[in-house]
Amino acid sequence: MGKFIWGLIIGVILIPVAAAVYFAGGFAPAAVNDPPFPFERVIAGTALHARIARSAPKRELSSFTTANIVDGADVYRHHCVGCHGLPDMQRNRPEPKMYPDPPKLFTPDGYVTDDPVGVTYWKVKNGIRMTAMPTFQNVLNEQQMWDVAALLASADKLPPDAVQTLKQPLFPPPPPAANGKPAEPSGDATKGNHPASRR
Template sequence: MKKILFGLLLGICLPLVAAYLYVGSGAMPVATKGNPLPLEKYLARKALHAAMDPEIGKPSPLPANEANFLAGAKVYQAQCAVCHGQLGELETAIAKGMFPHPPQLLPPKKGVMDDPVGEIYWKVKNGIRLTGMPGYSKSLTDSEMWQVSLLLLHADKVSASVQQALRK
């Protein structure tokens, strides 16, 4: 019995000590350059989906029309383009230096056009911790968050005037 307890204790303590020594050794990646740690992406994605999936089924309370796309483009230019880029722009200087990189959300990239609109809205409202993606619940109205979500969902189908509003 004593041996089993000792084994159990060792089994719990050794990985904790090893993790502590690793973190203190300076070998853990902390700068924005470099690749994710093993399992980092998988675990982050799993946690995000577990938290968000029960809430993302709701439809937009606003219709997908020209007025809402234009309003969404205005929000996008003011709040999002600095990281996610404007139409026809390659990665922004800020995006290049971030870990993880903010994805391009406008054509020709596919962005989030195949995601449910409720998922885009959830990310805009709540943000994604430790990635740099801000949550906007304190700085945008609910309508503005839906408008920018609708814009991103339909970014490959918007009119010439909305496209114009998404350029410099």
């Protein structure tokens, strides 16, 4: 009976009090550079895997054409590059860090080539809760989400056209004007904040 009472005291009073002190006392990790919670990755990873295993659709990578993968590269360079990077990208300046940090999806460390395409599609469509990974279902259509998933599933053997597409600058320089000089920016340069109006 004595043991039971002690068990009750520990279980019902001490553990919740310790948890309250841990969280409300400012001991729990909340900053990006804090060390992870005990078992954080295991708990978060298990929940994510279980959820995806239940609802990710199945589709073979072989059902996608090279054109699909190239279209996926175009989606990727508009929506994903900023967080997930490009093949052979050398960062020569410090990047803002996130927790968890977005994996570099075109490096062997970050490849998702072992994941079924449907799993990557699921992550693009639904996002990953409590991380910076957004849901894209209100931004991309079904075809675009599948195409970008097929691109990432092929990240270790990209078709050359997909590499070319990834490398295209997002904001190409304006085409030269008829006289061979770069085109003037449009708009009335005498008004507003254009540098020409501040001389």
